[in-house]
Amino acid sequence: MTGHFFEGAEKLLEIWFLSSNNNSGTDKGNNDLRNIPRDLIEEVLNLVNCKVLKYAQSATTDTYVLSESSMFIFQSHFVLKTCGETTLLHAVQPMLALARDYCEFDKVDQVFYSRRKFLRPELQKAPHSSFDHEVAYLDSIFEGGCAYVLGRTNDDCWYLYTLDKTCAGTKSDQTLEIIMTELDPEKMKIFYQENTSSAAEATQKAAIDKIFPNAKIFDYLFDPCGYSMNGLLPDGHYFTIHITPEPDFSYVSFETNVSYNQYQDIVRKILKMFNPGKFTTTIFGGSAATSLDSQRKIFQYSDYGRVDHQIVCLVDYDLIYSYYKKYPS
Template sequence: MAQATDSSSNGGSKLTSTHYEGTEKLLEVWFGPVQGGTKKDTHDLRNIPRDNLIDKILTPVRCEIVSVSSNEDQTAYVLSESSMFISKRRFILKTCGTTTLLKAIEPLMKLAKDFCEYKVLDIFYSRKNFFRPELQDTPHRTFDNEVAYLDSLFEGGAAYVLGRVNGECWYLYTLDCPSAVMEPDQTLEILMTHLDESTMSLFQNTTGRNVKDTTRESGIATLLPDCDINDFLFEPCGYSMNGLLPNNGYMTIHITPEKEFSYVSFETNAEMENYGELVKRVVSTFNPGRFCLTLFTNKAAKCGSSLDALKEVLLKEYNRQDRQFSEFSNYDLTFAHYIREKRP
């Protein structure tokens, strides 16, 4: 998501006259009951009052709620800088710009304990390398600083870098937890840069545009069936959407359309046996010059191994530069990076 690239601010996020950082920081935390808890009916993150979410979590992170949607499984928030999803045991916060996402963790843990009798079972913090890391605020200027901050909060932390450290790479911090999340869990993320200008024109000069028309004309509306979409256009440019799916599923897309630093992110936890066709649909919709994709799956996931679920991804007009497969205590992960072939 991006607003105007001027000296204004939104939700406290600082924008410069020449750059907006569309690249997001992504936090996913899974919770479980603390020992000795006495009230099972409190075991739900949605018991945290909205005012506390805003004051204790979003204000320190420096973003605001602009739209809300919900179903029986979860509540989804479109933010001034990306999205937040809250279900019974899972908390997801995704923020772009110069937000300070990691400042959400300590107040989140306290709120989860006070209102839900919860403790952290597992955590995933990830991001692609920034376009302009020097514009970030502490502790986000380097991954080393982010790891040091997370290590100060958790025992058994594990930090990884996938991809090329002198090129496109993706950072991950998680916990070495032998038995954290037992229910089926899988997450596909596609992070796209060097976007096609004609495709991005739908998300430029958005003043007066109908957001539903934009969602339909761009092809976003048909990426996943049975998706209840809550979409938002920013002025004068930029787009965000949250989509709710059955069985605690979601899809979220955020678009920074400016040519100099264009960026689109797609993320979903939709259950599938193979993600190849979905990857093709997403890439065809946005037509990036480059993209990274990651697929996390745990041992209970419908698709089995992430490598098996992506092995048939063969995209015309793209060369795969890298593919890496990693296995953790509960999850495995496949990372890949693609670049569009140069045409004669």
Template sequence: MMRTDDTPDFYEGAEKLLEIWFEPSSPNKADMKWLRVISRSQWSEVLAVVNCDILNVISGLEMDAYMLSESSMFVTNNRLIVKTCGQTTLLCALEPIMKLVQSTCQLKVQDIFYSRRNFVKPDEQKPPHQCFEDEVEYLDCIFKADFKSGIAYSLGRVNGDMWYMYTLDNAHSPINTPDQTLEVLMTDLDPLCMQKFTKKVCPTTEQMLKESQIEQLIPGAKLDVKSFDPCGFSVNAIIKEEIYYTIHVTPQASCSYVSFETNIEKKSYFDLISKVVSLFRPSRCTVTLFANKNAQCGHSYSVLSEQPVDGYKTSCRQFCEFQMYNLALSCLEKT
């Protein structure tokens, strides 16, 4: 989420999110290595393809969290999560990532999930990201040799906020590890709240963190924070083991956008969603919860049909059932 003094007033905050699960490419595991053996310099070469840089990295026992110039990357033994914003070309890194992982670790793709919300200015994106149909075609071309096909979905309002997702139709093997991802994607945010994420009001990263009260969301996490010039803010957090959260703030009034993402395990996410929304005070937000059958939240997803978040109404609610995962989407508007 890089900012410079020359940055135009508009910046596309909405991220492209790519999650790849890997598994051994052969039954012989004697010489097998896992993703975390890949060095920072090797990841930097791959990320250069999408026009973003690694700014910093923090590590826990089971996860590395990379702060990028445009958002974040998280690496565990068998899972890679990359999200990039602006005009980055994230999908162009997919094949280089697969080649790097295969050559270094002898791992192959088990499953992938690619998702994003609709862009404010899609025409300013670079191919293949100008429309979701092009992204689907690009992904199908990569995976058609090893998988029959991918499946693609669009949810939300055609004349409003949309959310897109692509995954494989026939993964090599199911992901049995409990897995859940919550996203809260916020737009048209409170201007007074967004002022905290400008160097004019909060000159230092420490000030932005203190004034925003982000540390109160999930206390005890190991944080990596970054402020940008003249505005913008990013947080990577390792909560424990392979559990993380990340926040990215684009505060410009013309395109204000904040994303919150976590894979923390909960039976209900209502309290966490309420905290996030009250912290940033968006006019609109899209909440997605994507979880497999072994996740604590189960398959009911009653979390997105509970009592409304205080001060908001639910304008849209949708559910999708996949072979191993369910997806719930809820669009909230300020009352």
């Protein structure tokens, strides 16, 4: 294969921290990742081959729109999502050091590293050329890592690395990720500068501002095409969308940590917005997982057949992976 190509599929890292000094009290003191100086965060992002395009803060969250995707920093955890040929895992050791040095976070509570199968793995830089290499890299840093493959290794699949331990911080969290491919070319036209004059206009045209009307949105329209946005919601909730619109390798991802009960509505909205040929949903659930499991049969979407459906019961939560394809019209 030759010619222009961009790997939209993101590497996604989430690390939760604990401090031996003060991990149960309400006064967190120095135990706050947002204490890390911003220029040091930018140095880490440079190691990963990302630049900061936008930065903003809310009461709970520092948010970065990056040249390749996004970062969110909360009191005791961060989410880093990078696409293209970035080397996200090079951020792990420096972030552990910064958390220790600036926040007295000397313990890792939980780690999640995940990504979809790359379209062109041969273009990735070490250790991202294969999941086995990524796992070996992570196993050299963490103890008790578990590596899972969801979906079909000879078709679409999704990889997860996490730690086999009970956690203090992550139990009350939840995440929905929607990964879409074979997007509707008409819908994708919005995300070209030749058709749309600003990020704000793209956000409005696509109705991204209608998903959560109370969100503060930080958006970016790339030259000549492509789009990223971070949305901040009350109570440390967020959502983020990344769009690679080129027809040959179109890719859109949506991610949020709002509560479960909204997930089916959100998926319907997002499908209407982007009209993908194929999509996967991954849902991480804590205490509500059992009920999610029993309700899983209702997660059905007209026009789409569910090709794969898998549930992984992890120590503190369940993971539900589903892969859908549009019915032939």
